[in-house]
Amino acid sequence: MSHSLLSFYSLSSILALLPLFIFILIKRKQSKPKLNLPPGNMGWPFLGETIAYLNPYSATTIGEFMEQHIARYGTIYKSKLFGEPAIVSADAGLNRFILQNEGKLFECSYPRSIGGILGKWSMLVLVGDMHRDMRVISLNFLSHARLRTHLLKEVEKHTLLVLNSWNQSSTFSAQDEAKKFTFNLMARHIMSMDPGDIETDQLKKEYVTFMKGVVSAPLNFPGTAYRKALKSRSTILKFIEGKMEDRVKRIQEGNESLEEDDLLNWVLKHSNLSTEQILDLILSLLFAGHETSSVAIALAIYFLPGSPQAIQQLREEHREIARAKKEAGEVELTWDDYKKMEFTHCLAVSNIICDDDDVMPFKVFTTEQHYGYSLITQDYVVKVVNETLRLGNVVRFLHRKAVKDVNYKGYDIPSGWKVLPVIAAVHLDPSLFDQPQHFNPWRWQVLRFQIINGHVENNGNSRGSCPSKSITNNNFLPFGGGPRLCAGSELAKLEMAVFIHHLILNYHWELADTDQPFAYPFVDFPKGLPIRVQPHSLLPN
Ligand code: HEM
Numbered sequence: 001m002s003h004s005l006l007s008f009y010s011l012s013s014i015l016a017l018l019p020l021f022i023f024i025l026i027k028r029k030q031s032k033p034k035l036n037l038p039p040g041n042m043g044w045p046f047l048g049e050t051i052a053y054l055n056p057y058s059a060t061t062i063g064e065f066m067e068q069h070i071a072r073y074g075t076i077y078k079s080k081l082f083g084e085p086a087i088v089s090a091d092a093g094l095n096r097f098i099l100q101n102e103g104k105l106f107e108c109s110y111p112r113s114i115g116g117i118l119g120k121w122s123m124l125v126l127v128g129d130m131h132r133d134m135r136v137i138s139l140n141f142l143s144h145a146r147l148r149t150h151l152l153k154e155v156e157k158h159t160l161l162v163l164n165s166w167n168q169s170s171t172f173s174a175q176d177e178a179k180k181f182t183f184n185l186m187a188r189h190i191m192s193m194d195p196g197d198i199e200t201d202q203l204k205k206e207y208v209t210f211m212k213g214v215v216s217a218p219l220n221f222p223g224t225a226y227r228k229a230l231k232s233r234s235t236i237l238k239f240i241e242g243k244m245e246d247r248v249k250r251i252q253e254g255n256e257s258l259e260e261d262d263l264l265n266w267v268l269k270h271s272n273l274s275t276e277q278i279l280d281l282i283l284s285l286l287f288a289g290h291e292t293s294s295v296a297i298a299l300a301i302y303f304l305p306g307s308p309q310a311i312q313q314l315r316e317e318h319r320e321i322a323r324a325k326k327e328a329g330e331v332e333l334t335w336d337d338y339k340k341m342e343f344t345h346c347l348a349v350s351n352i353i354c355d356d357d358d359v360m361p362f363k364v365f366t367t368e369q370h371y372g373y374s375l376i377t378q379d380y381v382v383k384v385v386n387e388t389l390r391l392g393n394v395v396r397f398l399h400r401k402a403v404k405d406v407n408y409k410g411y412d413i414p415s416g417w418k419v420l421p422v423i424a425a426v427h428l429d430p431s432l433f434d435q436p437q438h439f440n441p442w443r444w445q446v447l448r449f450q451i452i453n454g455h456v457e458n459n460g461n462s463r464g465s466c467p468s469k470s471i472t473n474n475n476f477l478p479f480g481g482g483p484r485l486c487a488g489s490e491l492a493k494l495e496m497a498v499f500i501h502h503l504i505l506n507y508h509w510e511l512a513d514t515d516q517p518f519a520y521p522f523v524d525f526p527k528g529l530p531i532r533v534q535p536h537s538l539l540p541n
Helices: 003-031 050-056 063-075 092-100 112-118 128-141 144-163 174-191 198-215 225-253 265-270 274-306 306-328 335-342 342-348 387-392 423-427 468-472 489-506
Strands: 076-081 084-089 104-109 171-173 400-402 406-408 411-413 417-421 448-453 455-458 507-513 530-535
Touching: 050 076, 063 076, 084 092, 092 423, 104 455, 112 225, 112 274, 128 265, 128 274, 128 335, 144 174, 144 335, 144 468, 144 489, 171 400, 174 198, 174 265, 174 274, 174 489, 198 225, 198 274, 225 265, 225 274, 265 274, 265 530, 274 306, 274 387, 274 489, 306 335, 335 489, 387 417, 387 423, 489 507
Parallel strands: 084 417
Antiparallel strands: 076 084, 104 400, 171 530, 400 417, 406 411, 448 455, 507 530
8 A cells, every 4th residue: 555545544534533532522521510710810830920929018918919819809719829720718708618627628738848848747737647646746735734834934934034134225126036035935845945055046046047948939959048948957857856865865764854844755755756757846846836926926016006005004904913913922923814914815815716607605615625626725704816916917828728629609619729718818808807907906805795595695794896796706817727726826825915914014115117017928027126125114112
């Protein structure tokens, strides 16, 4: 058969089969139901809209990217972020839905670069059973009982150490001081390291380099912040391993000191974790517990001078606590003193948890109980919320992915897509919080409600003007929610309240330079929040 005849036959058979191919393609398309994805823009190939999404902006706003996208597409939109197709949610209901369905419809899913630096065993990136085991260890260690018996004392000690080091009428970076406080506290609590010791200072230095890499672009080339951070990570891990070996030896010899009632001791004695797992657990707790609460304290220091009325009210509250202590002959703060810090809690504490948008009856669950991880029952009759965290938004959004095809209010979220619940966007939503850009602690004044015959009744115990929709629904999630709710939320609140207590009693402060918090998206003060302090004492003579 000649060559041209062969080509003729091949061509004619392809032509004959063409209608069949077209038919199969059409059928396939018809059998796949068309997805109703949220509106949005997938941006550039691979990068998508990541660069614009991460463009820094004032932390008390949602930023230009978010504003424009919400105006164009609404509070749920599609995009391409961190190299993957993504659904972004600024919708309070969807955010709750995502967090509550962790492990069922959605799963924690941080970019690989974060896993690379925090470690594959870090509980911030782990999922499933291993995450649960690590979480139980952390919750035990940060339990309510430990807060009362150990941590309150430690928090006060470390607060005073920092505040007492401030010279008369000096100017310095408030952010650095807040970091010093939270780092010393965590280093002590995790590995019994003392502030001021050479090894503590060395670890802190390495940690600063490590942190710069966590928040930098994940470019693993010589000289980049990411590469330096990976190096610091291994130095820090070697250091922790050294501490671990030393501790194991002392435990075996029965030589541990009573002082060493720390996380390291706890995991060595009560868990079956491997060395590698313990190292990542310790590193991630140091990270989670240090960076976040120091930013929260810096934010309170930043917001308060803008509200003289709030400062006045805090002074009255804390002077009264100090007066009562003096009368009782007490020096150290007690748990009862902490509970008396009601107005401070308006700045610092949140705990409004309920199933849906219903008004809460008297019975209040903490999220921990709610998800079967029973940890904390606060004695406070009603829960109040945290204005500093609402406006400052230490954690702005979380990383999740859909593990099943999900339909939410008519929108399809395909399995495998990235899902980003933007908790900050809800906290700054004017339809949920009146004048959201305004620092207004009174919006959280306690209202008590009772459900009487199916109707919501105010039991007459309310104070101040509180938009009930803000306090009674679950739109406020600074600590996340669901099975991954922040394990250190109670400690963070305690740290803030105790720090504010001593700051207010002992100092007057003002901003020494213009500075403001920016979202990079991690929150940071570009100039370190320089403040000028004047010692004053509100303590009774
Ligand atoms: C104001 C301070 C803090 C804020 C705003 C904050 C916020 C958060 C948020 C939003 C999450 C959820 C992350 C996610 O779902 O992917 C989280 C998780 C976590 N936080 Fe915090 N946090 C703070 C302080 C602390 C402190 C003091 C500790 C103590 C060590 C801590 C330990 C943790 C841990 C271990 C997790 C992981 C929980 C899990 O995956 O089960 N945090 N935090």
